[in-house]
Amino acid sequence: MQWKNITDLEQISQIQKEEGYSLIFKHSTRCSVSSMAKRRFEQDWSVIPEDTSLYFLDLISHRDISTHIAETFQVHHESPQILLIKNGDCILDASHSDISAEEVAEVISN
Incomplete structure (x- = not known):
């Protein structure tokens, strides 16, 4: 699996429109x-289905995009943080030690 870097605001709209x-x-x-x-997440990410798009945001370089993500998906900004998006909606967010590839895989499988 490989990260796709988020570097501009338009990518957030594209992520929202993605199916799956x-x-x-x-x-x-x-x-x-x-x-x-x-x-820790990368060590375990093989449990996540291959067709899941994985996006990476360097929020130090792109604070504006981080703020936009929080507003778009109606989540409180934290760092580190993962958001699992399904058909445009955030169905899971986790931060700090709660970040788990296994939990992501479990949510996707249900």
């Missing part, structure tokens, strides 16, 4: 907790 599942990982490149959560 997409995942956004909001990452602070200055935070050791965020780095640990990302590393």
Whole structure:
């Protein structure tokens, strides 16, 4: 699996329009907790179905996009944070130590 970097606001609209599942990982490149959560997630992401689009946001470089994501999907901004999007709606968000590839896979399978 591979991350698709989010670098402009238009990508959020595109993610909202995608059918199926997409995942956004909001990452602070200055935070050791965020780095640990990302590393742990990537170690286990093979449990997530291959057709799930995985998006990565460097929120230090793109704070405006992070704010837009929070508003668009009606979630409180946190870092690190994952949002699981299904057909345009956020159906799961988790932050810090609650970030889990296994939980994402479980939600997708149900």
